[in-house]
Amino acid sequence: MSNYLFYGITLILLILSFYKDKKKTIKALKKAWKAFNNILPELLGIIILVGFMLAILNPSVISKIIGDSSGWLGVLLSSVIGAITLIPGFVAFPTAALLLENGAGYMQIGAFVSSLMMVGVITIPVEIKVFSKKITILRNVLAFIFSFIVAYAIGKVAGGI
Numbered sequence: 230m231s232n233y234l235f236y237g238i239t240l241i242l243l244i245l246s247f248y249k250d251k252k253k254t255i256k257a258l259k260k261a262w263k264a265f266n267n268i269l270p271e272l273l274g275i276i277i278l279v280g281f282m283l284a285i286l287n288p289s290v291i292s293k294i295i296g297d298s299s300g301w302l303g304v305l306l307s308s309v310i311g312a313i314t315l316i317p318g319f320v321a322f323p324t325a326a327l328l329l330e331n332g333a334g335y336m337q338i339g340a341f342v343s344s345l346m347m348v349g350v351i352t353i354p355v356e357i358k359v360f361s362k363k364i365t366i367l368r369n370v371l372a373f374i375f376s377f378i379v380a381y382a383i384g385k386v387a388g389g390i
Contacts, residue, residue: 272320292332299337307337308376311344312369315351339383340376347372 247254286294295303316324325338348369349356356365 268317268319271317276320286331288332291328292334295328295333295337295341297334297336299334303334303337304340304377304380307333307341308344308373308380311341311346311376312348312373313350314345315349316345318346321345335387336380336384340380343379344373344376347375 243254246257293299295307299306321342325333325342328341329335329338350369353365353369356368360368
């Protein structure tokens with residue numbers, strides 16, 4: 230129901246914007262469409278990948294590997310996968326929700342998402358060029374450690390510990 234409310238409010242604001250300045254509104258809609266088209270291939274690729282993953286790994290397998298019962302080993306595995314994966318945030322959070330719905334644990338998903346957002350194993354070469362090797366490694370190691378702190382905090386709040 231709340232989705233319909235948001236869509237309704239968006240439509241009303243779009244109509245008001247169109248009424249106030251047609252050119253700016255049309256320009257903004259064109260920019261939004263272009264941005265959407267730019268992220269669509271990534272989004273579809275990730276959705277397909279997650280779909281295959283959920284088809285191959287049923288909820289009981291996901292629960293064994295990164296469920297609540299996997300404990301800190303599951304947190305470590307989730308954190309490593311997050312560190313080496315390059316997924317934008319707008320795809321990571323729906324992916325995390327799908328994994329939670331299919332048996333993943335809160336601590337494990339917390340570690341996955343935090344390392345996914347903060348650690349950049351794939352982007353290290355670019356980061357070294359911009360910063361330095363020492364700072365890049367230090368930043369990534371500290372971010373990786375922080376993903377365990379996030380997992381611990383989520384475990385305390387969600388009752389996983």
